[in-house]
Amino acid sequence: MTALDLLALPDVGEEFSFSDEHELTRASARRFLAERCPTSEVRRLMDDPVGHDASTWRSMAELGWLGTTVPQPLGGAALDPLHLALLFEEQGRALLPSPFLACQLALSALELAATPEQAARWIPPILSGEQIATLAFEEPSGASRGAADTRAVPARGGWVLVGVRPHVLGAASAGLVIVPATEPDGGVGLFAVELPHPCVLVEAERSVDTTRRAARLVLEGASVPAAARLERSSRAVVERVEARGRTLLAAEMAGGIAAVLERTRAYACEREQFGRPIGAFQAVKHPIVDTMVSAELARSLALGAAVAWSREPARHDTLSRMAKAYASDAFAVAVRRGVQLHGGYGFTWDCDIQLWFKRAVASRALLGDALHHRRWLAAALGGA
């Protein structure tokens, strides 16, 4: 393959595959979140023991958000992934505390790896909002991504799972966690573990970002029945689930950058020093422009990855890595500038910028940081 073919952009279709229905999704999500999740609500939930609002969660389920891309036979709306990415973008902008990302990761795993019977058992309660589900995608600190450090051993007609998985989103509220584990033959199985489970410790983590809860899962020889293994599990499925997760997280982070931009812009128009709004000074104006540029580029990558997910699957993995890599660094830079340009106020608890700052810190390495994905991309080009 020549370098040029490899580098070619995905075909995102006429008008970026964006239709009136997409606009409807975006606009109604924006309205819903403006009503249900102003910053005061975000701050309230930071101190909430559960970490999300049950009635908002029910409403999201009723609006059909959870099943956006789930096939209709499984109770979903079977919309294209661009709809889902737009929902994530809006949630990232509003900083909605919820286990939505956790559930989407679990749903992806179930959709791709479950038999129809397994899917029929586990998917409907997730879509209805009754059951929170999640995926234990992070390896223990320091391990290689995808090493599937957790092990599954066949025993007594089922399996026994042993291992530790940190940073499992929403795990403390979840009734179901999908755990990737290495099997004796070296393959990777995805195991649906119902919680609580006597041999699964769920230790709530204290995150710098209390708007998104996570826990550490310790699987101390947890027995699960044979039917807990998602039958169509494979390494390739795990990779597809991760690609989807990266796409959605990148969209959420792009929304976060946009929120930081908007708040910094507004402050620069309002705060006066030396007799004029600080936004009149190029030392403030130009960095805000740079944040705008990064917000737009992050959005293009994330939405482009969402379009490729269904329209150009062969390029989805690559684009999802680009989107996550770019968003990780751009969000980090945007919040750094955001705090700095708010001056002394930006450094306080009262200033809302801190909320996105912490989300940026906590999301930066989830599902792989920029360096990790750039290394993969470089290898694809034939590099190191």
Add this chain to the structure above:
Amino acid sequence: MTALDLLALPDVGEEFSFSDEHELTRASARRFLAERCPTSEVRRLMDDPVGHDASTWRSMAELGWLGTTVPQPLGGAALDPLHLALLFEEQGRALLPSPFLACQLALSALELAATPEQAARWIPPILSGEQIATLAFEEPSGASRGAADTRAVPARGGWVLVGVRPHVLGAASAGLVIVPATEPDGGVGLFAVELPHPCVLVEAERSVDTTRRAARLVLEGASVPAAARLERSSRAVVERVEARGRTLLAAEMAGGIAAVLERTRAYACEREQFGRPIGAFQAVKHPIVDTMVSAELARSLALGAAVAWSREPARHDTLSRMAKAYASDAFAVAVRRGVQLHGGYGFTWDCDIQLWFKRAVASRALLGDALHHRRWLAAALGGA
């Protein structure tokens, strides 16, 4: 060694080891160069077939510049290397076209590796300005630094040299070139090759930076007598010569950054747009401040390396790499900003910024670029 000990700064002495004599050196060099080498003279020499002015060169020899650090028995002034670094800084500021760096590299090699007899033969004509000498320190494109790709084979009571050395500074004017070459036992010998030589092709290179001439040396089985091998040659000597070269080149480049700063500053005070000097705009002012910061940091590293050269030899290698690495990137950034802030004029042949721009491009990788030296430093910390 704990990280802290390894990282410790060199002791540069009271007042940075800077005395009234040093100030005298600096000030007289500045005066000499202002008189002999205004930019008009630089431009004249760019088109000159030889590339430097013979009478200026003679004056430099008469002022004793060439022998600044050379021991007195060999005819030098035996001053400490900070004097020499200051001379380089001023030459980099004035962009003096001359084979001074070439000669200093050759003198270093002779001082460290020659026997008294060898030194007595080759050093005096260099100090007097009669003989231009140089060192062939660059490997052919793509080879590892220090691989000494050129080979020396014993033959007929002497040696035969085979190999190619590009970017040999001042070679077209030189009567003597010191060539590092790998010997049959794997060691490195330094060979003093007198030019012209029937089996040494000197192909003048056309450099983007015509203020410093270089040539490609092709050694086509060049026979040299046994006495041409500098007797105290070793890999360690080559490394010390390179460390000195890096120090001096870094000082020259720091001077270059200072010159770019001064010109950009002056233009920003003079050029008016929107009814005021452009230096009043933060988009111009702040990048100029960043150039000033990098000029000062580059200067501290280069002069610090020069002090360490004699005062803390164990730290000289490390510091010389830091100085060259920092200067390489900082000079590149300074000229980039310099052209940009001069606007349309900056892009023209008439604007002097282009002269330093090209020097920065041509010096960036000489004696190793920033990436090369940072890798060495990282390895010293125990990294990759």
Add this chain to the structure above:
Amino acid sequence: MSQPDELEAFRARAREWLLANVPARPSFKLPQTFLEVEAREQLEWLRDWQRRLYDAGYLGFDVPEEYGGRGVDRERRRVVTEELVRARAPFLVNFIGLEWAGPTILTFGTEAQKRRMLPPLLRGDELWCQGFSEPAAGSDLASLQTRAVRQADGTYRVTGHKVWTTVAHFASWMILLARTDPAANKYAGISYFLFPMDATGVTVEPLLKMTGEGGFNQVLFDDAPSPADSLLGEEGQGWTIAMTTLTFERGAAETHARERAAALLAQLGRVVELAREREREGAPALADPVLADRIAQLWIECAAIGLSMARTRAPALNAERPFALPLMNKLVSSEWNQRLAELATELLGADAALWLDDPRAPHGGDWTRGYMNSFGMTIGGGTSEILRNVIGERVLGLPKGK
């Protein structure tokens, strides 16, 4: 608009034609872009290429047929551009005419102006240059001082001094901004002319670039006559029209977005090839993790720019800040291009110093030349600093500085 199958047939024909017709490189050095056309032989070679492309029916897909175009067909234009990039065809020498002057004349010209100017512009028979900047009016364009004085017969007399005028030495026409009403405010006093370069009183003096190449000039006007029908739009409307030209110049026109993306990808592809080919410490530069990381970052940004250009075709996706993407396009791609070009010189190591006339210069010295020429894009057509002001104020509504 073409139907999909028609379009694919068209693509096949274009590809075949290009395969047969893209000329071999000449014996003399070609300029890298339209900004550096210096010698008559370069001009004629490049003009010949534009003519053949036009005569074969592959140029003019944004101009109606009555003005010499091929009828407005964005899809065919896109296909041609993609195939030109793939075939590594030479650039089009009348770039200023095709991209800046042409669209402006199409928007603001009289019927007679469109019929007169556009056909030879498309074919390259008449080249265009742009007379906007002046020695004291660069970033602050509206402070321009060139005067055009209306005569009793409706013609004008022009006196003044323009600089950085690309291809003025070969151009038949100039899009010229001049002050017609010195008493009016600085914007309202400006008019826009289609000025004949063969008028008396016009002197073109070449300026050398930092690369030593020519291609741009200063143009002196000493009471030079401009015909009555040379005014574009109304007297005093010049500033508004100029802003439209600058929008075209900054690549705002969404029709061009996809082809620009293809061009950026092609540049990146060449640097990736370079990194595979060049060695560093005995291994390909691309195997160096730090360099590979930087290339990967540029790849990501290139994809982001390309996808953003594609997003300009979905107005609903950009409703909140409709001008954000068009206005940031030139800023982002010119800075990206400069970083890419600088990286290429770093891949060369010490060989980056080898210049155009050195037989061992990697790729004839074009990488180092390209890095220097990249400043033409970050300075010309509004410096990056000015563009950040424009975006901050016009897109984000930040207060104006004073």
Add this chain to the structure above:
Amino acid sequence: MSQPDELEAFRARAREWLLANVPARPSFKLPQTFLEVEAREQLEWLRDWQRRLYDAGYLGFDVPEEYGGRGVDRERRRVVTEELVRARAPFLVNFIGLEWAGPTILTFGTEAQKRRMLPPLLRGDELWCQGFSEPAAGSDLASLQTRAVRQADGTYRVTGHKVWTTVAHFASWMILLARTDPAANKYAGISYFLFPMDATGVTVEPLLKMTGEGGFNQVLFDDAPSPADSLLGEEGQGWTIAMTTLTFERGAAETHARERAAALLAQLGRVVELAREREREGAPALADPVLADRIAQLWIECAAIGLSMARTRAPALNAERPFALPLMNKLVSSEWNQRLAELATELLGADAALWLDDPRAPHGGDWTRGYMNSFGMTIGGGTSEILRNVIGERVLGLPKGK
């Protein structure tokens, strides 16, 4: 000044004393710097440390003995600082007193003020805070609105509102800027007070930082009385004195240069250790060439900053721009520190999210906390943006913006 051998003996004694006396970490969480002292138990523990260091004779080497100091001896001060860094001793809680207020009082105070204020300041018996910033006067400090009205008896009455006031909740004294002449121009109307925090009419309200830590406050003055001898310098001289304080605050005082360099190196050393200890993709993070490259760059810059600080001791080397190094010091080190702190969080990967109260947080969450706290240094004491203005105008002579 000490002789070299005396100095080495002094160093040996200091090292031995520190070995025996540096306290073990307490059971409660310690703040990272003087900016985050929140709880009484933190204060008392830290104050106890300052007292013991003072009583043992290792504090006060820039204050004459008659004011409670140990006599001015730069070399001993440097030795102590180096040994404090080596021993990883706690920081000194009365930092504002020791570094900003103390030197200012020593420069501008009356004999009585020096005798009254300095001894308890050095021992930490009386803490100091700084009342410069106000809600509407941050970067634009001179626009401050707090009023001090002179009474018939020579005392003053203060009314106003100060913000970002570090350790105000524990301080005995404040260095306070207030407007004494509203009719004068904005600089000339300001005076400088040594204000007693126990005065009536003073309310201290804690502000929370983004980390959730306290340590700074807003202070409200409602007709609060300030004694007659609380004025530092002359009425109306406040702006000049404040600029001196800011110079101390920004680390301009060359006496401190070397110890600052030691502190930066210590920070870098901790990050290098972290990079050796943390794994990434199954190998130490330091083995990752891209991360190692960034660490090497920070090392180079750290050495450059340290050597620049050493250069401030050679006035002849800085004759051309004598204020360049002192003024750039705070800008460069605070931004360097922020980049280092951010890199540390990147080394942690997803564990960077684990916060102070998580038992598995690497090093108790201090890296992420340190990154957030790094903004205190790039914002406080003049934002980086303001410092670039100051350097551009005062050092480089660039024209003032308007």
